Amino acid sequence: MRALEIHGVQDLRIVDRPAPDPGPGQVQICVEWGGICGSDIAYWRRGISGTAVMAHPFVLGHEVSGHVRAVGEDVSGLAEGLPVTVHPARTTGPLPTRLAGRDNLHPHLTYLGSAAQDPHTDGGFAELITVDAAQVVPLPPGLDTRRAVLAEPLGVAMHAVRRAGDVHGAHVLVAGCGPIGLLVIVAARAAGAARVTAVDLAVPARERALAAGADEALDSAEDMDPSITVAFEASGAPASLDTILRSISRASVVVQVGNLPPTPISVSLGQVVSKEIDYRGTYRFVAEIEDAVELLARDDLAEHVISHELALEDAAAAFTTQVSDPTSSKVVLRIG
Structure with missing residues (x-):
């Protein structure tokens, strides 16, 4: 089977690998679509994503969808041909009591397409992958596998919105209209936000935000x-966070969605105290991917997030498009 490995900075290679047969409790999936994420881009550009440093080649990708090809022993409820997406996380051992309900913060967690562990965890940019049955999320009727490739990042967005608390009837701000920011707009709308204001420096991003459900784009x-009263900082730019903290009303909630730099940054935090701002982090998601597929099945706003489709063999061009084309948003790979 073909798989997309990263071997170094801007060194992507299509390689032949043996197909991974499913063992007991596992499922083999024919991958049809793969979405390029910011972490994939980070490995490609610098060999580092957050604190994870690439030490050897591995398969990228954690946003995938396709069909079940085979099931291992002791698997029920999943059959050959079933359209599915995949929860990329797998945990080992019990979750500390104080983190109950927050599996995304499990101290022993692996994620598809990640160099956080050594050996690295191979990802989903391959014609066939094998995962635990518990990671498989069946698609509801009416949801095709192309749109379903957005389930993982939409899960991230829905988790961010839940971290904000009840946004029903609220006027929310989303700063940074890349793929995650756009999906936060979709998720906030679904959660009952009365008005959404989007902010981005780029005209194409603001236009896409309006198409995805924002009421205005500045x-x-x-x-x-x-x-x-609720703001989502989705750009990861310290200047954006600084502006939000200075400008937002008293007693508001600010959720940090975008990854801030791992080095010290300059942000004026005095307003957090004087205005009693709740500043909250958000990290990946727990089980929101299951809600994400339901939302994708009934709402087509997320379609506006996908900007380009390229074949697996054109992966290098796809990654270049993601970072250099001003009209790009979510670039997806046709894999199978």
Whole structure:
């Protein structure tokens, strides 16, 4: 089978690998679509994603969808031909009591397409993958595998919105309209937000935000509407966070969705105290991917997140498009 390995900075290779047969409790999946994520780009550009450093080649990708090809022993409820997506996380051992319900923070967690562990965890950019049956998420009727490739990042967005608390009837701000920011707009709408203001410096991103459900799209969060009480910082830019903290109303909630740099940054935090701002982090998701497929099945707004489709053999061009084309948003690979 073909798989997309990364061997170094800007060194992607299509390689032949043996197909991984499913063992007991496992499922083999024919992967049809793969979405390129910011972490994939980070490995490609620098060999590092967050604190994870690539030490040897591995298969990229954790946003995938396709069909069940085979099931191992002791697997029930999943059959050959079933359209599915995959929860990329796998945990080992019990979750500490204080983290109950927050499996995304499990101290022993592996993620598809990650160099956080050594040996690295191979990802889903391959014609066939084998995962635990518990990681397989069947698609509801009406959801095709192309749109379902957005289930993992939409799960991230839905988790971020839940971290904000009840947004029903609220006026929310989403700063940074890349793929995750756009999906936060979709998730906030689904959670009952009354109005969504999007912010991005790029015109194409603002246009895509309006298509994805934002009521207005601005180039700055300065002079923020005082009715905004919830903000999602999805760009990972310290200047964006600084502007939000300075501009947002008292007693508001700010959720940090975008990955901030791992080095010290300059942000004025005095407003967190004087305005009693709740500043919250959000990391991946727990089980929101199951809710994500249901939302994708009934709402087509997320379609506006996908900007380009390229074949697996054109992966290098796909990665270049993701970082250099000003009109790009979510670039997806046709794998199978």
